[in-house]
Amino acid sequence: MKDRVQLLHTAKQLNYKTFSRKNILEKLQTAIAFCLLIISIIPITFILVYVLIKGGTQLSIDIITQLPEPPGDDLLSAGGIGNSIIGTIIVTTIASVISVPIGIGGGIYLAEYSSGGLFSRFIRFGTNVLAGVPSIIAGVFIYGIIVSTKLIYGSNYSALAGSLALSILMLPTIIKTTDEGLKLVSDDLRRGALGIGASKFITITRITLPAAFSTIATGILLSVARAAGETAPLIFTALFSFYWPQGNEILLEPIASLSVLIYNFALEPYEAQNELAWAASFILVMMLLALNIIARRIGKLTMDNKSN
Amino acid sequence: MIKENPLPKKIKRQNSSLILENVSISYQQNLAVRNVFLKIPKKRVTALIGPSGCGKSTVLRSINRMNDLIVGCSLKGRVLFEGTDIYSPKIDPVEVRRRIGMVFQQPNPFPKSIYENIAFGAKINGFNGDMDFLVEESLRKAAVWEECKDKLNESGYSLSGGQQQRLCIARTIAVKPDVILMDEPCSALDPISTLKIEETIHELKKNFTIIIVTHNMQQALRVSDYTAFFNAEKDEDNMGGKVGYLVEFNLTKEIFNSPVQALTKDYVTGKFG
Amino acid sequence: MASMVAIVLIGILAFIFYGSLESMARFGFKYLITSGWNPVSDEYGAFTAIYGTIITSLAALTISLPIGIATAIFITEDILPRKVNEFIGLMVELLAAIPSVVLGLWAIFVMEPFLRPFLILLNQTFSWLPFFGTEPRGPGMAPAIIILSIMILPIITSISRDSLNQVPKKLREASYGIGATRWTTIFHIILPAAISGITGGALLALGRAMGETMAVTMVIGNSFNFSWSLLAPGNTISAMLANQFGEADGSQISSLMYAALILMILTLSVNIFANWLVKRISLKY
Ligand SMILES: Nc1ncnc2c1ncn2[C@@H]1O[C@H](COP(=O)(O)OP(=O)(O)OP(=O)(O)O)[C@@H](O)[C@H]1O
Numbered sequence A: 001m002k003d004r005v006q007l008l009h010t011a012k013q014l015n016y017k018t019f020s021r022k023n024i025l026e027k028l029q030t031a032i033a034f035c036l037l038i039i040s041i042i043p044i045t046f047i048l049v050y051v052l053i054k055g056g057t058q059l060s061i062d063i064i065t066q067l068p069e070p071p072g073d074d075l076l077s078a079g080g081i082g083n084s085i086i087g088t089i090i091v092t093t094i095a096s097v098i099s100v101p102i103g104i105g106g107g108i109y110l111a112e113y114s115s116g117g118l119f120s121r122f123i124r125f126g127t128n129v130l131a132g133v134p135s136i137i138a139g140v141f142i143y144g145i146i147v148s149t150k151l152i153y154g155s156n157y158s159a160l161a162g163s164l165a166l167s168i169l170m171l172p173t174i175i176k177t178t179d180e181g182l183k184l185v186s187d188d189l190r191r192g193a194l195g196i197g198a199s200k201f202i203t204i205t206r207i208t209l210p211a212a213f214s215t216i217a218t219g220i221l222l223s224v225a226r227a228a229g230e231t232a233p234l235i236f237t238a239l240f241s242f243y244w245p246q247g248n249e250i251l252l253e254p255i256a257s258l259s260v261l262i263y264n265f266a267l268e269p270y271e272a273q274n275e276l277a278w279a280a281s282f283i284l285v286m287m288l289l290a291l292n293i294i295a296r297r298i299g300k301l302t303m304d305n306k307s308n
Numbered sequence B: 001m002i003k004e005n006p007l008p009k010k011i012k013r014q015n016s017s018l019i020l021e022n023v024s025i026s027y028q029q030n031l032a033v034r035n036v037f038l039k040i041p042k043k044r045v046t047a048l049i050g051p052s053g054c055g056k057s058t059v060l061r062s063i064n065r066m067n068d069l070i071v072g073c074s075l076k077g078r079v080l081f082e083g084t085d086i087y088s089p090k091i092d093p094v095e096v097r098r099r100i101g102m103v104f105q106q107p108n109p110f111p112k113s114i115y116e117n118i119a120f121g122a123k124i125n126g127f128n129g130d131m132d133f134l135v136e137e138s139l140r141k142a143a144v145w146e147e148c149k150d151k152l153n154e155s156g157y158s159l160s161g162g163q164q165q166r167l168c169i170a171r172t173i174a175v176k177p178d179v180i181l182m183d184e185p186c187s188a189l190d191p192i193s194t195l196k197i198e199e200t201i202h203e204l205k206k207n208f209t210i211i212i213v214t215h216n217m218q219q220a221l222r223v224s225d226y227t228a229f230f231n232a233e234k235d236e237d238n239m240g241g242k243v244g245y246l247v248e249f250n251l252t253k254e255i256f257n258s259p260v261q262a263l264t265k266d267y268v269t270g271k272f273g
Numbered sequence C: 001m002a003s004m005v006a007i008v009l010i011g012i013l014a015f016i017f018y019g020s021l022e023s024m025a026r027f028g029f030k031y032l033i034t035s036g037w038n039p040v041s042d043e044y045g046a047f048t049a050i051y052g053t054i055i056t057s058l059a060a061l062t063i064s065l066p067i068g069i070a071t072a073i074f075i076t077e078d079i080l081p082r083k084v085n086e087f088i089g090l091m092v093e094l095l096a097a098i099p100s101v102v103l104g105l106w107a108i109f110v111m112e113p114f115l116r117p118f119l120i121l122l123n124q125t126f127s128w129l130p131f132f133g134t135e136p137r138g139p140g141m142a143p144a145i146i147i148l149s150i151m152i153l154p155i156i157t158s159i160s161r162d163s164l165n166q167v168p169k170k171l172r173e174a175s176y177g178i179g180a181t182r183w184t185t186i187f188h189i190i191l192p193a194a195i196s197g198i199t200g201g202a203l204l205a206l207g208r209a210m211g212e213t214m215a216v217t218m219v220i221g222n223s224f225n226f227s228w229s230l231l232a233p234g235n236t237i238s239a240m241l242a243n244q245f246g247e248a249d250g251s252q253i254s255s256l257m258y259a260a261l262i263l264m265i266l267t268l269s270v271n272i273f274a275n276w277l278v279k280r281i282s283l284k285y
């Protein structure tokens, strides 16, 4: 009899009590967290939907291949974004050409040559600091030393100036990923190569760099994607242009870009220009997503290789 | 080979704290342990032994529903705690873990002070008595009071590994459970700390039902009253994976002196595992 | 080549400092506490922009911190099926990949019109509070705050997620093992163990919010008239730079440089502190 009572007692204690303070609190907290989670994915959902619908639906051969029309000229059409697409590609490519070699070089120095002394600590610190510099500041800096002084062959606003501003933003990311990618390469590999008499330079270029290739490539692609979407550093360096980039001084003239087009045309009071800004957003977002996906693919590749 | 589990007849239902009835546990699709029948006696120490990977930890963790934390882990059969099926949908796993505490293989004190380590569990379980007294009592029962009494406000990590493990035992005791599960509590410790913990276990069995997983045969012999021997074998139904099962369960001295199964004999005499 | 970093960094600092000397000499400390931007009479004061920079970034952080941390908790705690968690993680990363000018476009044409009725309601109910004291008429600090909080959400979520994942599994087990509930475990064990990483992430996000330019300049209204109200048009330092710098000349340039210097000091100190915190936790485990 006593045992029976004891048994029932235990069962009661262990039962899930839906209305106990503890369990209601648990449920409540989970519900609140769930609501916050939903809130956090609402914006991106709507942003994607709008970019896809408002931008995607307007897409046509004309829009991709034509030049933009200055606001107010034609109330029905704002032309196309052909030169902006090419401009974005040119400016980002030049920025990469400038920042990738310097960034990889700097990363190699930090990971392979520096002895962890004061100088390399300072450079690592500086890299972090530079990564936190607001992008508009890079624009101000390049404007001040290149555009306003007409430093480069007397030209002021130019594609080159825009590229330089972007490269300042790309540099820290590339240095960091190179540094970190190389540090992940096992020391055995290095010792193996050095052990068979390879010089340090050969070891790095033939062994360590290839081993860290995909980490570095991922980092570079992500920084390219970020640069291609930047606007602030371009608005008073590369400026904008309503014409195709042409002639042999392309880099010394102002150049159009998707992001600056979106900025300029979004603020125009004309609907046609606003619509074109949406179309440009669609193209820009697609380009960046493609870059991101490729970057992640490459990143995944290494993980798979390493686990094999 | 005989596959039925010889249960010690001496353990009556009323005297058992826990009863496992035909328990099988799987991770995702893979069966890890199958068809375990066990009666764990009250206020005794029961040891689970067996070669690595035979599912001792898996069985142990199923007893206080710790396996719930592992995504994809599922259990068939019944686990009765004082007559109540703890896997019935009516049951609150949190309440189960309050009554059936656990000490882990690696000492895992909270990143809090020694005092807080003990008080935390009691507080969340609604304890509102004299906390200082409870802390001292629990530390004394776990035999670390002497080492801790002068540094109750220091971090739990300031203790040695063995002391940390006894702190974890004290933390479990403070919640006043009925059963304490220990998964290789001494495997990370030196021999002296191990002995101290074994002494602690001897003390504890006056008030608690204890189940301990151990790799150390001598330890099983020293601390336990009953022993369950598990083994793992290849199972064709399970894509050739290994599945654990209970070979034999009996009084510890029977298991070590006159085991029924040949396999048990081989294992306790060190022929394999 | 590594020294390029140092050259560029020191170059930027020196250039901005040198550029702002003239304005500093003329306005000194008064520049920081007066509002008004008048190229005709050559009188400049950046208080509106400094207030805007600080208040928008802090408000944005206040909004997105709970959302980001809750999201991170939800996807690290296996409350939902793993596939759903991965999907949410992907959405967060997608958001990080959207350029800020596109967010600005969306904010102008979709978000701000959608928000306006709510902001009007806010004004009507709380008009006695200085923060909500003006009637919203389109662009203003409030839309800027919302778009900023959307922008920094991915940083907070992903750094919180990483810090939560770094909390050793055995701590979680220990807590469940003594009968703690899920949220007791989260609040008393897991969050305290991850707190310095999360704080670091929050500070990095704050630094980002302070320096963010495009989306903000597109919706904030770019007004130099000071108002406490978040519903009124305002300005931030970076928005001011984006708007004025291209056309500025003479002493206005120097005054803009002075503002840029203040922005640099703000973001750099926040960033350096954040990096220090993040590094401290990565050493601990
Ligand atoms: N979290 C898990 N997910 C998937 N499979 C698991 C998990 N934990 C254990 N297993 C599998 O279950 C089987 C039993 O593991 P368990 O840890 O219970 O063995 P054990 O007897 O405790 O071994 P040991 O003595 O090494 O601790 C093993 O085959 C193992 O691979």
Ligand SMILES: [Mg+2]
Binding pocket: B056, B057, B058, B183
């Ligand atoms: Mg085990």
